[in-house]
Amino acid sequence: MGPGPSDVHPRVLQAMGRPTIGHLDPAFVAMMDEVKQLLRYAFQTKNALTLPVSAPGSAGMEACFVNLIEAGDTVIVCQNGVFGGRMRENVERIGATAIMVEDAWGTPIDLNKAEEALKAHPGAKALAFVHAETSTGVLSDAKALCALATKYGALSIVDAVTSLGGSPLLTDQWGVDAIYSGSQKCLSCAPGLSPVTFGERAIDVLQNRKTKVQSWFLDLTLVMNYWTDGGGAARSYHHTAPVNSLYGLHESLLMLHEEGIENSWARHRLNSDALRAGFAAMGLKPLVADADHLPQLTALKVPDGVDKPETRRRLLENYGLEVGGGLGDLTGKVWRIGLMGQSSTPAHVILCLSAMEGTLTDMGANINPGVAVPVAQKILFSD
C-alpha cells in the first residue's frame, strides 16, 4: 500500500509468465492491437497515437517532452510536488526554457497563476502539469488547465501516472493534447510500461518539427511504425517490445474493461473516503484538504514524537504492509498510503487502519483507539 507499485492480480501475474513469443509474431501483433484499443478505453480517447512506451513512466514523460518540445521553445511547468520538478529537468535538457509556476506542496495547481503565466508568455509551446501528484496526494483540475492551454494556443502535456484508471480522466472531452501514465498504479500491472496518447494537435506539432527528436529510442515517429494499425506489411521493426510485460498490461486493461472504468473510479473514491474517515476518527491528520485529495493516495501527517522509519519497519515486518515515506520537502513529515487498482479494496482499508492503530499505539502515539475500523466499515458497507 505504498505509492505504487500496487498489488498485481494473479491473472496479471499469470499472464506475465506466459511463454515468450516473437515481437513480430502474428499472435503477438493481434494482441498489440487489443492493447491499443483497451488503452483508448482507459484514456477515454479515440486518438490514433495511443500506445505503451516500452519503459517506466519517467520514460513516458520524456517521450512527451522530447517529441513535442524543441530547443528554444518555452514551456510553462506547474509544480506542486516532486514530479513537476522532473518535468522541468526534461524541458531544460532539451535546451528549452521552463517557466515555473509554483504552488505549495499539498495544494492543487492554482488556475489563476497558470493563466497569468500563459498571458505573460504568449508564445509558450506547452503548459505541462501533473494531474495527480503522487508525492503529495493532490488532484489538480486537469479539465480547466487544458482549457486554459487551448485558450492561449499552447499544447497541454499531462502527467496521469497515478490518475489513469483511478480518477475521472476524459482525454478527448477535456481536450488533452499529450498525456502519459504508468502501468503500476491504478492499472495494477507490474511497473515498466508507460501508456501515452497524443491528440491531433500534438501529432501536427510532431510532424512539423524542425529538428529530429533527440532520443532515438523514444522517437514516436519511428515507434508508431511498429505500433501501426496497418497490417503486417505496414509494420516495421523499431525495438524489441517487452513481450511479457505487455501480456501483463493487456490482462490488466481487460480487467479494467470488465469492471467498467466508471465503477473503478467510484471504487477508488469509496475506499479512500473510508480510509480517511478512519484516520480522522483515530485523530490522525491528512496533508491534503478533503476537496483536493486524491482517492488513490493519502498523505498522512506523521504524529509528533513518533519514530517514522521504525513505524514503517514494523508495518512491513509485522503486517507485510508497505507504506511510502515523504519525498523532497515532505521527507520525514508524511506517510504515503496507496489505495490503487487491486490495492483499493475494503480489506486493504481495514488492514491498514488496524495495523496503523496497533503500531502507533505500541509506539506511544496519542491516538483514539477502537473507533477507526467501525467508522470505515459504516462508509464501506452502509447500503
Place this chain on the structure above:
Amino acid sequence: MGPGPSDVHPRVLQAMGRPTIGHLDPAFVAMMDEVKQLLRYAFQTKNALTLPVSAPGSAGMEACFVNLIEAGDTVIVCQNGVFGGRMRENVERIGATAIMVEDAWGTPIDLNKAEEALKAHPGAKALAFVHAETSTGVLSDAKALCALATKYGALSIVDAVTSLGGSPLLTDQWGVDAIYSGSQKCLSCAPGLSPVTFGERAIDVLQNRKTKVQSWFLDLTLVMNYWTDGGGAARSYHHTAPVNSLYGLHESLLMLHEEGIENSWARHRLNSDALRAGFAAMGLKPLVADADHLPQLTALKVPDGVDKPETRRRLLENYGLEVGGGLGDLTGKVWRIGLMGQSSTPAHVILCLSAMEGTLTDMGANINPGVAVPVAQKILFSD
C-alpha cells in the same frame, strides 16, 4: 528460433509471475545486489557501474551514447549491418559527429580501416562498434578493436546485445570502456531490459561532462544512486524499477551462473556447428564465412525461386517455428536463424533442419534430402 527473443525457460517465466513488491522493499533491494553481482559475472568484469537499464537494448545503446558523448564530439562508428546505423543515429541526435567506417554486410569490421579512421581523427572521443551483428550473424574482433581505441586515446563503446552469454566476451581483459546488451538473446530472459557496464575511464568521462546528460531517464549519474552498492540510506529513488522483469533477469542470470559461462559459450558453438553442417549437407549456403560466423545466429541465403514469406509462414504454422527475415539490404535475401540461450539445444538444431528440409522440399527447392540430420547428429553426439 528467430533473432531474439529466444525461448524463455519455465524457471524464468515463473519468476516473472511472482507477486510484485515495492522497488524499495528490502527484499527487492537485496535481489538488486545479486543482479549486479551476476551481471558482473556475465560481463566478466569487476566494474562498479554494472546494472540493467529499465528498457530494451535500444535504450541501453542510447544510455551509453548520451552519457559519454556530448555535442561537438567526434565518434568513429564501424558499420557492417543494421545496428551500426542505429549507433550513427544516436551520435547525431546528440549533436556530435559520426565518422562512419563501413564494411560489407556479412563481413566483420576491418581492423585496418578502423585504425585508419582513428589515425585520421586524433581527437575522436570514442570508437563504437557491434560485437555480434544480429542483422547478419557476423562476429567482429572486439578485443582487437578495443585495443585500437585505447591505443588512440578513444573510449570503446561496444554493442553486445547478441554476444553476451553466447560468445566469449571478457570486458576487463579486453579493456572495454562501455558495453550494453539485451535480456532477450543469449540470457534467455524476456525482452525489456538492457544490461550495461562502464569501466573507470568511462566513469571519468561521465563525471567530467561539461553539460547535463540529455536524457533524464537514462542519466546514469542519477540511475546509479538507485542501484548503489551502499545500504538503504544511500539509495535514492530515481524511477520505479520494472520489478517483475528484474525477477526474470535475476533467474536467467542464476541459470547462466549454474551452467558456467564457458560451458554456455561451448554449447552455443557446438549447436551452431551442427546446424551449419546440416544446412551445408542439404545444399544451403550461409551468408557468413565459417571463420566469422556467430554461433548464436546463422543467416542463411534464400535458395533461388523459393517464396520466402510463404516458407516462413509454413514454418510457423506447421512447426511453431519462427525464423527471422533479412533487414535493410538483406531484406528478401536471407533467413536469420537463432540458436540463442535456451534455444540453443540439440533438439532445436534437429527440429530446424527437419522442418526446413520438409518445407523447402514442399516449396520445390532443389536440396539434398535425408542427409542434414545425420550430419548434425554426428557433430552433436560424436563423443
